[in-house]
Amino acid sequence: MSENKVIEQRGLWLDEMEVGAVYRHAPGRTITEADNTWFTAVTMNTQALHLDAAFAETEPFGQRLVNSMFTLATLVGLSVSQLTQGTIVGNLGFSEVSFPAPLFHGDTLYAETTIVDKRDSKSRPGQGIVTLEHRGYNQHGTLVAKAVRQTMMFMSSHGQPESAAPRKER
DSSP, X not given: OOOOOOOOOOOOXXXXXXXXXXXXXXXXXXXXXXXXXXHHHHTTOOOHHHHOHHHHHTSTTSSOOOOHHHHHHHHHXXXXXXXXXXXXXXXXXXXXXEOSSOOOTTOEEEEEEEEEEEEEOSSSTTEEEEEEEEXXXXXXXXXXXXXXXXXXXXXXXXXXXXXXXXXXXX
């Protein structure tokens, strides 16, 4: 009897990322009123546009807006399992963050990411810097969020089997 091959879900190693490649992340995420209210409250953001339906009705969009920081966090989160799960050292920073159209309760956020640039780290062997451009679209295909993110990523040598502890049966 042969030993079963084990395939563990992970993101991409630095050396697997190709500049110019576009990744479409699935599934999308439908944003609920509870999501928006919870995130807004837990982050101490008392902006009435997120919390006060009567006030928001009198403003230009006529309804509450999804907190843009929740939109950004969800946009990045949608990319994790495909790109950075277990392969990222950490975020280095964000730039060019924009929200060209609003996101509302009940909208579904879909994400895609382009690998913009990558390079080996000069000071951290086995690691490198990747620049990612994340774009979020609602269910109508309208761009609602964009962010450029720099990350420090591990190279595949970090994930060699001998460096990982064996897993116990559950």
